[in-house]
Amino acid sequence: MLKQDPFYTDEELSAYFGVSIQTIRLDRLRLGIPELRERVKKVAEDNINKVKTLGSKEIVGEIIDLDVGNLGISILETTSYMTYSKTNIVRGHFVFAQAESLAMAVVNAPVVLMGVANIKNINPIRPNDRLIAKAEVIRVRDKKHYVHVKINNKNHEQVFRGKFIFNEIF
Amino acid sequence: MLKQDPFYTDEELSAYFGVSIQTIRLDRLRLGIPELRERVKKVAEDNINKVKTLGSKEIVGEIIDLDVGNLGISILETTSYMTYSKTNIVRGHFVFAQAESLAMAVVNAPVVLMGVANIKNINPIRPNDRLIAKAEVIRVRDKKHYVHVKINNKNHEQVFRGKFIFNEIF
Structure with a gap:
């Protein structure tokens, strides 16, 4: 999802997948994907x-x-x-x-x-x-x-x- | 002059009257007229x-x-x-x-x-x-x-x- 559009927030991903924000953050960390602000920068x-x-x-x-x-x-x-x-x-x-x-x-x-x-x-x-x-x-x-x-x-x-x-x- | 248009600078007054900026400043002081910035404020x-x-x-x-x-x-x-x-x-x-x-x-x-x-x-x-x-x-x-x-x-x-x-x- 982030490959197609790198500008989803953790909140949006969490709502989309129906999981907690914590889960999204941990998954991002595991996959080595920086947070939105860093990606944009x-x-x-x-x-x-x-x-x-x-x-x-x-x-x-x-x-x-x-x-x-x-x-x-x-x-x-x-x-x-x-x-x-x-x-x-x-x-x-x-x-x-x-x-x-x-x-x-x-x-x-x-x-x-x-x-x-x-x-x-x-x-x-x-x-x-x-x-x-x-x-x-x-x-x-x-x-x-x-x-x-x-x-x-x-x-x-x-x-x-x-x-x-x-x-x-x- | 400043009564008609309070927004002349000291530089403009000095050029207009053909006197030094010092003279303008001293005259303003004597007449109790604050400097441009103060007048504008x-x-x-x-x-x-x-x-x-x-x-x-x-x-x-x-x-x-x-x-x-x-x-x-x-x-x-x-x-x-x-x-x-x-x-x-x-x-x-x-x-x-x-x-x-x-x-x-x-x-x-x-x-x-x-x-x-x-x-x-x-x-x-x-x-x-x-x-x-x-x-x-x-x-x-x-x-x-x-x-x-x-x-x-x-x-x-x-x-x-x-x-x-x-x-x-x-």
Whole structure:
């Protein structure tokens, strides 16, 4: 199961197989499979070196798949630090930052600037969620890169979508 | 001059009057006028209590004018911490956060969520700049609040504009 999708949590595996979390942890240990956080980190480190447009610290979320010039996937774990105090909903600019930095990471150019973004928040985002963003390069024309981003929460509901245009500046 | 626009820096006043910064500082001291940072902070503290939709720590930038339901102005000082390492240009999500939080602050409703944002970056933003954002409520219909935001840099060049729609959720 983890070979196909390395991003199941121990909780999800435990629910899926109807066994305790302890059992899952022991089995992972026996099979030498690190915990989710470690698995994500490892994949993200492998991908970060592919990014041309950004420094590694400028990416919000962890890039778990990246095919520069084509598509990318990143994960962001939301925390209560990110929320509006009045509603306990994650603030817009954290999600925007995940989307924008992933969109920029997939662009195949040495240096770009974000020119336009049209975004839509579809469902409110709660803390302790896992946001999975997918960015796709739609077209490149006249040194403009058009990138679409969709973000789902861990229940596979779409929470955000955005269209970005990046301009090459050199 | 500072009565009309409290946001001139000592450097600007010194250039304007053709005197040294020392002279400006001594004159301010004599007239009991605090330095720019203190003036901004004081005005911002007075305004923060008017905001209905946000907690005070959730506002990016300092709100120096606020007429809830109508318009607001905020200032954000950019730093080198905010930039992309490759271009030394301020990252998009900092500017987005200033614009979005100011737009949300002017909305006259107890609780709202940002639904849609259409934004445009017009000129690259450098560190050590002073961004002046102006948000205006354009219309309110069916519990939707339409807010436009424009941001200028300290040379009065427009760097950003955005249109936001906020939805009342209670």
